[in-house]
Amino acid sequence: MNRSLPLNVALVACLAFFIVLIGLPFWWVVSGSIKVPQEIIARTPTMFPQSFTLQHYQKLFEASDYPVYLVNSLLVAGSSTLLTLVLAIPAAYAFFRLEFPARGVLYRTILLAYAFPSIVVLIPLFGLFAKVGLIDRLPALVAVNVAFALPFSIWMLRSFLAGVPKEIEEAAVMDGAPTLTILRRVMIPLIAPGIASVGIYAFVTAWTEYVFASVLILSDARRTLPVGFSGIIGQYQIDWGLLLAGATVAIVPVIAIFALIGRGFVSGLTEGAVK
Amino acid sequence: MAELVLTDLHKKFGATEVIRGASLTAESGEFVVFVGPSGCGKSTLLRMIAGLEKTSSGTISIDGRDVTDTDPAKRGIAMVFQTYALYPHMSVAENMGFGLEMAGMAKAEREEKVRQTAATLHLTDYLDRKPRQLSGGQRQRVAIGRAIVRDPKVFLFDEPLSNLDAELRVKMRLEIAKLHKDLRATMIYVTHDQVEAMTLADKIVVLRAGLIEQIGSPLTLYSDPDNRFVAGFIGSPRMNFVEAAVKGRDGDALVLDVPQLGLPALPVRPRAMPEALPRTATLGIRPESFSENADGPYRVTLPCTAIEHLGSVSYLYTAPGDDATLIAELKRSANVESGEQVDMSIDPSDCFLFDTDGHRI
Numbered sequence: 293m294n295r296s297l298p299l300n301v302a303l304v305a306c307l308a309f310f311i312v313l314i315g316l317p318f319w320w321v322v323s324g325s326i327k328v329p330q331e332i333i334a335r336t337p338t339m340f341p342q343s344f345t346l347q348h349y350q351k352l353f354e355a356s357d358y359p360v361y362l363v364n365s366l367l368v369a370g371s372s373t374l375l376t377l378v379l380a381i382p383a384a385y386a387f388f389r390l391e392f393p394a395r396g397v398l399y400r401t402i403l404l405a406y407a408f409p410s411i412v413v414l415i416p417l418f419g420l421f422a423k424v425g426l427i428d429r430l431p432a433l434v435a436v437n438v439a440f441a442l443p444f445s446i447w448m449l450r451s452f453l454a455g456v457p458k459e460i461e462e463a464a465v466m467d468g469a470p471t472l473t474i475l476r477r478v479m480i481p482l483i484a485p486g487i488a489s490v491g492i493y494a495f496v497t498a499w500t501e502y503v504f505a506s507v508l509i510l511s512d513a514r515r516t517l518p519v520g521f522s523g524i525i526g527q528y529q530i531d532w533g534l535l536l537a538g539a540t541v542a543i544v545p546v547i548a549i550f551a552l553i554g555r556g557f558v559s560g561l562t563e564g565a566v567k
Numbered sequence: 568m569a570e571l572v573l574t575d576l577h578k579k580f581g582a583t584e585v586i587r588g589a590s591l592t593a594e595s596g597e598f599v600v601f602v603g604p605s606g607c608g609k610s611t612l613l614r615m616i617a618g619l620e621k622t623s624s625g626t627i628s629i630d631g632r633d634v635t636d637t638d639p640a641k642r643g644i645a646m647v648f649q650t651y652a653l654y655p656h657m658s659v660a661e662n663m664g665f666g667l668e669m670a671g672m673a674k675a676e677r678e679e680k681v682r683q684t685a686a687t688l689h690l691t692d693y694l695d696r697k698p699r700q701l702s703g704g705q706r707q708r709v710a711i712g713r714a715i716v717r718d719p720k721v722f723l724f725d726e727p728l729s730n731l732d733a734e735l736r737v738k739m740r741l742e743i744a745k746l747h748k749d750l751r752a753t754m755i756y757v758t759h760d761q762v763e764a765m766t767l768a769d770k771i772v773v774l775r776a777g778l779i780e781q782i783g784s785p786l787t788l789y790s791d792p793d794n795r796f797v798a799g800f801i802g803s804p805r806m807n808f809v810e811a812a813v814k815g816r817d818g819d820a821l822v823l824d825v826p827q828l829g830l831p832a833l834p835v836r837p838r839a840m841p842e843a844l845p846r847t848a849t850l851g852i853r854p855e856s857f858s859e860n861a862d863g864p865y866r867v868t869l870p871c872t873a874i875e876h877l878g879s880v881s882y883l884y885t886a887p888g889d890d891a892t893l894i895a896e897l898k899r900s901a902n903v904e905s906g907e908q909v910d911m912s913i914d915p916s917d918c919f920l921f922d923t924d925g926h927r928i
């Protein structure tokens with residue numbers, strides 16, 4: 293493609309703007325977490341660390357409940373992601389492939405889940421969970437996260453399924469594959485990019501979820517990172533170094549999951565299938 | 568090898584009837600080609616035979632067994648899709664072995680079978696490759712291999728060559744013909760390319776708007792079409808049609824006045840003499856029926872408005888681009904130039920007659 297020089301310059305400038313906009317806070321947090329306290333609160337902020345220390349990390353892992361919160365969050369986000377995928381993939385395939393009464397209505401209805409702000413459903417949900425004994429238990433958070441991630445995930449996966457050429461599925465039918473085998477052996481590999489996106493979406497929403505985690509969990513030992521960590525910060529007077537170290541560690545799993553399943557984002561998976 | 572019988576098949580999509588009563592028999596080992604213009608229902612009919620489309624009414628039977636409502640995989644049929652429809656994430660070997668695996672064949676046996684089939688299709692060196700690493704022709708061969716490996720009773724092809732370039736198309740056409748000879752399997756082949764139809768078919772089925780217009784061998788359709796549609800569809804360039812007035816009858820021929828050709832009394836023998844003489848008729852004559860021997864009794868002079876030289880033959884057009892143009896094939900006179908008047912003659916026995924509804928007279 294041929295682009296004119298001014299357009300190229302404009303594109304680069306635009307890109308640079310967004311890199312700075314998004315990257316600068318990250319850099320600030322990560323670089324700050326290894327500065328000694330004096331440098332962090334120094335009157336003239338330093339763009340590049342003049343000192344190096346791991347004291348904040350040491351304090352974070354040895355003198356706070358941070359590791360407990362971290363494990364809880366990993367458990368909740370991990371199970372929420374898995375469960376979302378396990379439920380969304382067959383559901384999306386059913387909405388895509390199977391004929392059943394009220395399919396269209398049902399398909400649109402599931403999006404109603406997003407019609408209410410979470411705060412509105414919080415109280416009834418609390419009552420419900422209290423009845424079934426799920427208050428102060430991590431599965432409650434998993435249930436909430438999955439319930440909120442599912443509708444979008446189903447919509448997203450269905451459109452990925454619709455992008456698979458119909459003939460490939462028909463070829464599998466002619467080859468004698470049962471529906472679930474077609475899903476497992478043919479469709480799932482072909483919509484891997486969609487599954488990766490949905491997985492990341494589910495993980496990140498569960499990882500950052502605050503409102504339900506703050507209300508449905510009562511005991512300190514079961515708190516997730518966003519809630520528990522905000523407690524650490526307020527507990528003493530604000531310890532900036534600790535805060536920055538905690539924030540840095542909280543980013544790590546998200547980056548890891550991007551690196552791990554982001555590989556599923558390879559385009560052109562169906563290349564060579566048709567034509 | 569199997570006999571395939573379709574009896575009065577109908578297919579409706581909602582309110583529109585796409586197949587409007589199709590009956591036909593494909594003998595065991597026969598190569599049957601469905602031709603017709605785009606949208607006439609060829610693919611739909613083929614997909615009904617495959618079981619990918621439900622049949623609205625009528626029956627499909629294979630070797631005497633009614634399979635109208637049988638699962639696609641249990642009909643003993645394999646299909647080659649126009650778009651190949653290979654599994655992109657599987658290797659060539661896995662693509663070919665998938666159907667066998669689904670049928671429950673043991674791994675070792677499966678691999679042996681795939682190897683054998685790949686060898687006959689010259690795919691041995693590509694067994695570990697993914698479809699995207701293959702050329703168009705190789706992909707097409709994999710798609711064919713995937714069909715063959717299962718030893719189906721009936722093969723279905725839906726325009727399998729339409730995505731290939733002209734040279735490869737000819738090559739694959741010959742390979743498919745050879746395959747049919749070697750396997751002696753019943754094959755149903757959809758195409759809109761009448762050269763493919765003529766060269767491959769034992770039997771051609773001409774479809775139009777969901778109806779079968781005529782079934783017959785390629786030469787029957789060419790030399791004895793039932794109606795104007797078939798006459799115009801089979802043969803390239805297409806048959807010329809000119810309006811004629813019926814002057815009377817002379818023995819077993821109708822005497823026609825054909826002003827467009829400048830022939831006041833052309834005696835043409837109809838297929839069967841109609842009881843009452845029609846007042847008008849459409850005369851059909853193929854481009855290749857014009858003879859440059861201008862000393863026959865029925866001389867025609869055509870204005871050459873455009874001429875296409877193909878080397879061995881040339882095509883003369885009287886009104887290029889117009890539906891009413893006449894096309895004549897010239898065998899020798901490659902030195903004719905546009906603007907000239909060309910003298911030729913025709914033989915009444917090469918002419919066809921159609922009534923105003925397009926039926927053959």
Ligand SMILES: Nc1ncnc2c1ncn2[C@@H]1O[C@H](COP(=O)(O)OP(=O)(O)O)[C@@H](O)[C@H]1O
Nearest residue numbers: 580581585603604605606607608609610611612
């Ligand atoms: N799933 C479908 N729903 C509605 N109409 C269809 C469907 N499939 C095919 N048709 C219609 O049926 C007619 C025949 O289609 P098709 O069999 O694909 O034609 P061909 O293969 O001869 O070009 C077309 O008019 C097409 O629009």
Ligand SMILES: [Mg+2]
Nearest residue numbers: 609610611726
């Ligand atoms: Mg078609």
